[in-house]
Amino acid sequence: MLSRKPIFDEVRHLLGRGFDRAEVARLDAAIDSALGMLPAARELGDAGKALIRKWEGCARRRPDGRFEAYPDPGSADGKPWTIGWGSTGPDIRKGMIWTQAECDARFDRDIVRHVEEVAAALGDAATSQNQFDALVSFHYNTGAIGRATLTRLHKAGRFAEAQAEFGKWIYNDGKPMDGLKARRAEEAALYGLL
Incomplete structure (x- = not known):
């Protein structure tokens, strides 16, 4: 930084x-x-999209090439059910099966909402494209952009402190998860690139 x-x-x-x-x-x-850190129209960049897709994966591919919903691997009760590129919500349930096109279309819709929520949470705070992409990836996985300390620190321009906050979001049902540790490390690294 x-x-x-x-x-x-x-x-x-x-x-x-x-x-x-x-x-x-x-x-x-x-x-x-x-530095290109003007509060402009916010869009997810290629690095952010690739990072989210890497970590969300389009999991549970069936032999017929379609994808089935699966329970959250880190939660005690399996909730939320997930399908495709990490899509969750009240409409996702056990037994659902989607095509690749359905997974991709839902991802595109979900991303719009997450980008809008991150942009709203940041307001006019100076933000580089890499920072924005990392924050969208974080929010896509946690849904926590509105309550996370890292958002408050980012808005205050305390970028090094905000970057360190990613590493605190590694728990699911109170247990640290190796996958979340690795994802947060990649998000923090992207956030730190200008």
Whole structure:
């Protein structure tokens, strides 16, 4: 993650004085702009889509090429039932079978909702494409973007602290899961790329 301190120190040295609040805000905005971290229309990038698909997988392929719903492997009661690219919800139940096209179409619909929810949670906070992609992957898996400390830290511009928060979301039914540890590590790594 980029440290802004050397930039501020150099400009302070060139000017021969400190900054007032307005100047700090303008310099921060200039750095954000240079890094491409403007709050723009939010869309899931290729890296985010690939990360989500990698971890969600299109699991439980049947011999006929279709996919069947399966219980959550980490929860004690098997809920929620899942199908395709990690699709869950009240309409997903035991015994469901979908084609690849149905799995893909549901993923596309689910992603729109998750992208909108992450964008709403972030508001106008400066966010790089990689950060946004990592946060959408996190939210797609946890549904927690609105209550996670990492969201609050991100919005405050405390990116290194926000990045460290990913590693806390590795539990399912109170047990740490190796798959969640690995996924969160990849999300954190993507988040940290500018």
